[in-house]
Amino acid sequence: xxxxxxxxxxxxxxxxxxxxxxxxxxxxxxxxxxxxxxxxxxxxxxxxxxxxxxxxxxxxxxxxxxxxxxxxxxxxxxxxxxxxxxxxxxxxxxxxxxxxxxxxxxxxxxxxxxxxxxxxxxxxxxxxxxxxxxxxxxxxxx
Numbered sequence: 001x002x003x004x005x006x007x008x009x010x011x012x013x014x015x016x017x018x019x020x021x022x023x024x025x026x027x028x029x030x031x032x033x034x035x036x037x038x039x040x041x042x043x044x045x046x047x048x049x050x051x052x053x054x055x056x057x058x059x060x061x062x063x064x065x066x067x068x069x070x071x072x073x074x075x076x077x078x079x080x081x082x083x084x085x086x087x088x089x090x091x092x093x094x095x096x097x098x099x100x101x102x103x104x105x106x107x108x109x110x111x112x113x114x115x116x117x118x119x120x121x122x123x124x125x126x127x128x129x130x131x132x133x134x135x136x137x138x139x140x141x142x
Contacts, residue, residue, distance in 0.1 A: 025049050028119075030060065030139030034132035037100065039066030043073075047141060054081050056090070064100070064132075071100035073131075077111060088115040090123075098131050107131035 026047040034041050043062030050057060056079045064071035077094030092111035097104065107129025115121045119142065125135040 026119075026141035028121075028139050028141040030062075030137050032135055032137035032139075034064055034066075034071075034135045036127075036133040037064070037067040037071065039064035039071060039132075041065075041071075041135065041137065045139070054083070055079070056081055058092075058094075069101055071098055071132075073098040075109070077109065079111065079113070081115075086117050089113070090115065094125075096127070096131050105130040109135075 028045045028047070029043075030045055031040070031042045033039070041062050041064040043060050045058050045060035048057040048059070049055075058075075058077045058079055060075045060077070062071075062073040062075065064073070073096055075094050075096045077092050079090040079092035081088060081090045090111075090113050092113070094109045094111060095106070096109055097106050099105075107127055109125040109127055109131070111123055111125050113121055113123030119140040120138070121141070122138045123136075125132075125137070127133045127135070
């Protein structure tokens, strides 16, 4: 419990530092399905381009509804964009903090995704630790 009290302010400070170090290029909506717990997940994200080529930092906030009480999560993901035209694949990893059933849990994600021509994307996340085992998400950036 003590750990989770310090994690949220630390994560917020980290997001502020990351945002100030890069430039936000897209804000987005995302929705999908998570497994263990089985839930419908909705969220918001922002794409930040740091000064490192092909990298994108994508913090997001999510809420899940289904098996358990509502789940809330904060993610700090990093994507490596392979580029190309039309379909643009990316791989990534991230840290996640989730709160459900009165507990706070910290874990990680391995990420694979595609950006489509236009504002749409789809991705799969494999959870590492005591976080949802699997997520399949889609969304769009503005």
